[in-house]
Every structure is written in C-alpha cells, then in structure tokens.
Amino acid sequence: MRLSDVTAIFLACLTVSGCASGPPPENVRAGQPSQETTSSVVPPSNLVPSGNVGEAAAAASAPQEELAWAGQVPQSQAFAPAARTVGAPIPSERPIAMLAPAKPEMRAAPQTRSQIYSYGFRDAKPINFGSISPRKLAVHGVDISRWQGEIDWERLRTQGANFAYIKATDGGDHLDPMFRKNWRRAKEAGLKRGAYHFFYWCRTAGEQADWFIRNVPKEAGALPPVIDVEWNGESSCKRRPSRERVLEKMQVFMDKLERHYGQRPIIYTAPDFYRDNLKGAFPDYPFWLRSVAAHPSKVYPKRKWVFWQYSGSGLSHGVDGRIDLNVFHGDENDWHDWVASR
Incomplete structure (x- = not known):
C-alpha cells in the first residue's frame, strides 16, 4: 500500500472518531401549570383590622391570575419528606439575633447596611403604650x-418603612394580584422585604407550601417567609381543627418552606389563635405578634418575638387609607446583624 493511501485512511479514522465522541444533547422536561381550583378567603366588608386585641387581622382572597413566572414545583420539592432543622438556642438578652438556620447554597447578597429611616407615621387610633411604646x-x-x-x-x-412584608398567597390557588408589582417596587425603593402566606385550614399543608414556592422567588437578601395563622370569620373555610392538627399542618408547611428557601419561616398570629393553639409551641421559631392595645409581653407572656404589629390604623404618605404598622425587636445594630444572618 502506498504512503499517500495510508495517510488518507489515517486522517479519515481521526475524523470519524472525533465526531462520535461528543456528548448527546440533554433532555429538559417542560413544567406543567397548576390545576388547583379551590376557593379561599372572602374579602371582608371592613378592609382595615380594628384596634381590639383578640381580633384577627383581616385577609382577603384575590382572583387567580396567569403566572408568567411560575413553573411547576419539582417532584423532589413537592413530595419528598421535609428535612427538619433544629433551631439555634435563643439567649434571653438577644432573642432576635440567633434564629438563623443553616444558610442555603445561593448567591450571597452584598453585605451593605441600608439607611434606617426614623418613625414618621401617624395613627388614626393612637394607643398610649406608656414607657414601652413601640416608638x-x-x-x-x-x-x-x-x-x-x-x-x-x-x-x-x-x-419610616424600613421593611415590608407583602401578601403573596393564600390557600392553594390564590395569588394577591399586586404581589409581583409590590415585590419589585419595594426592592427598587430600597426596603428589605419578605412575603407572607395566609394559611387556609380547608386545604392540605403540602399543597399550600407548593403554591407559595411556585409564586415567591427564592432571592438572596429577602427576609424569611411568613406563615399567617389565625381564625378568620370572613373566610369561606369555617373549619377549626384541633390544636394537635393545627400544629401538624403548620409543621408540614414550614418544613417545606425552610428546605426550599433556606430560612426558618416566621409565624404571624393574633391573640385568640395563639391562646387556642400556639401557647408553648414552636419555641425555636421566630414569632411576629399582633398586639394593638398592649405590649406583647402582656398579651403573649414569656413568648420571644422578632416583629410586633402594633397598629392596624397607621397613616402614611405614599399610601391611601390605613396601613398595618410593625416594629423590629432590637436596635439598629441588632437589625443589621439579623438581616446579615439571613
């Protein structure tokens, strides 16, 4: 065989070998939209919570909208058993700085301290809290x-709004129609913001967690998600489960959110629901307490808290009508440390 023939055959073999060595294209499975259709909370006739302790904060349903940014919840998230995380011990002198679970694997937000604006709100129904005023x-x-x-x-x-919690979802099929816009605009204005879910007692906890995860982005720098648990007479769901069942459903929901977002959820509640279900429960979880006529220490004895909702009748430039006012339990350094630990 001539040398030129040998060379040609050798080059042809190299070409065939190179073409066959590349990896096959990766298959991607398209997500499927949710088919959930249950009803949820009926809009109350009075859209502003009253100032009486023991009256749950008002919540309302929103018509379902097409979720352009929501994909299918992966099977591994929707059905895998939740991995429980043991909360850090809470020192008595600094209850708000030690409630961070293990950090998730996500891109870290820049560690810059945002400006703190001082209190500038008014109140249509001011309460004299005395020496323990939220101000x-x-x-x-x-x-x-x-x-x-x-x-x-x-x-x-x-x-004076240094942070905002924004209504995202309730039940298993309702999204607040203003959530996406408020979520984006609050960030653009420089507020620290988080999302909350109004829990619906006639829907499974797992479905509600999946619905929240579909609609609330997982973003570095966001505040921990909130589960809002209360009795609401305006809700289309009149069911009031036993304390044991309430705690079980809450745990399922919170475990799923903690696994997905990498942050332990905050529990928001009102005095009557707390008395019936939460007294002494969830000692390793952060709490956000509604108490509009007295300091939380009087309404929720011995319960450590991160946020206090002290008014449902706040007035502020930038908002038409009344608004809920809240305060963080700590000074400015505590706040910056707590935010950084998220």
Whole structure:
C-alpha cells in the first residue's frame, strides 16, 4: 500500500472518531401549570383590622391570575419528606439575633447596611403604650396587600418603612394580584422585604407550601417567609381543627418552606389563635405578634418575638387609607446583624 493511501485512511479514522465522541444533547422536561381550583378567603366588608386585641387581622382572597413566572414545583420539592432543622438556642438578652438556620447554597447578597429611616407615621387610633411604646424601638416597617392599592414606595420608605412584608398567597390557588408589582417596587425603593402566606385550614399543608414556592422567588437578601395563622370569620373555610392538627399542618408547611428557601419561616398570629393553639409551641421559631392595645409581653407572656404589629390604623404618605404598622425587636445594630444572618 502506498504512503499517500495510508495517510488518507489515517486522517479519515481521526475524523470519524472525533465526531462520535461528543456528548448527546440533554433532555429538559417542560413544567406543567397548576390545576388547583379551590376557593379561599372572602374579602371582608371592613378592609382595615380594628384596634381590639383578640381580633384577627383581616385577609382577603384575590382572583387567580396567569403566572408568567411560575413553573411547576419539582417532584423532589413537592413530595419528598421535609428535612427538619433544629433551631439555634435563643439567649434571653438577644432573642432576635440567633434564629438563623443553616444558610442555603445561593448567591450571597452584598453585605451593605441600608439607611434606617426614623418613625414618621401617624395613627388614626393612637394607643398610649406608656414607657414601652413601640416608638422607642428603632426599626419600623409595614405589611401590605392588594387592599393598599398603588403605593409610592419611595415616599413610604422615607416615612419610616424600613421593611415590608407583602401578601403573596393564600390557600392553594390564590395569588394577591399586586404581589409581583409590590415585590419589585419595594426592592427598587430600597426596603428589605419578605412575603407572607395566609394559611387556609380547608386545604392540605403540602399543597399550600407548593403554591407559595411556585409564586415567591427564592432571592438572596429577602427576609424569611411568613406563615399567617389565625381564625378568620370572613373566610369561606369555617373549619377549626384541633390544636394537635393545627400544629401538624403548620409543621408540614414550614418544613417545606425552610428546605426550599433556606430560612426558618416566621409565624404571624393574633391573640385568640395563639391562646387556642400556639401557647408553648414552636419555641425555636421566630414569632411576629399582633398586639394593638398592649405590649406583647402582656398579651403573649414569656413568648420571644422578632416583629410586633402594633397598629392596624397607621397613616402614611405614599399610601391611601390605613396601613398595618410593625416594629423590629432590637436596635439598629441588632437589625443589621439579623438581616446579615439571613
């Protein structure tokens, strides 16, 4: 055989070998939209919570909208058993700084300290809290939903809203129609913000967790998610499960959220629901307590808390009508440390 023939055959073999060595294309399975259709909370006739202790904060349903940003919950998240995380011990002198679970594997947000704006709100129904007034605490914020309508977030922040909790979902099929816009605009205005879910006692906890996960982005720098648990007479669900069942459902929901977002959820509640179900429960979870006529220490004895909702009748530039006012349990340094630990 001639040398030129040998060379040609050798080059042809190299070409065939190179073409066959590349990896096959990766298959990607498209997500499927949710088929959930249950009803949820009926809008209350009075959209503003009253100022009486023991009356649960008002919540309302929103018509379901097409979720352009929501994909299918992966099977591994939707059905795998939740991995329980043991909370860190809470020192008595600093209850708010030690409630961070193990950090998730996500891109870290820049560790910059945001400006703290001092209290500038008014109140349509002011309460004299005496020497333990919430005004003596440094970091105030708000919680909002569709009922506040269009918000001027820049003006609201300069009035003293250093953080905002934004209504995202309730039940297993309702998304607040203002959530996406409020979520985006609050961040643009420089507020620290988190999302909350109104728990619906006629729907399974797992379905509700999956619905929240579908609709609330997993973002570095976001505040921990919140589960809002209360008795609501305006809800289409009249069921009041036993304390044992309530705690079981809450645990399922919170485990799924903690596994997904890498942060232990905060429990928001009102005095009557707390008395019936939560007294002495979940000692390793952070609490957000509604108490609009007295300090939380009087309404929730011995319960450590991170946030205190002290008014349902706040007034502020940037918002038409009344708004819920809240305060963080600590000074400015405590706040920055707590946010950084998220």
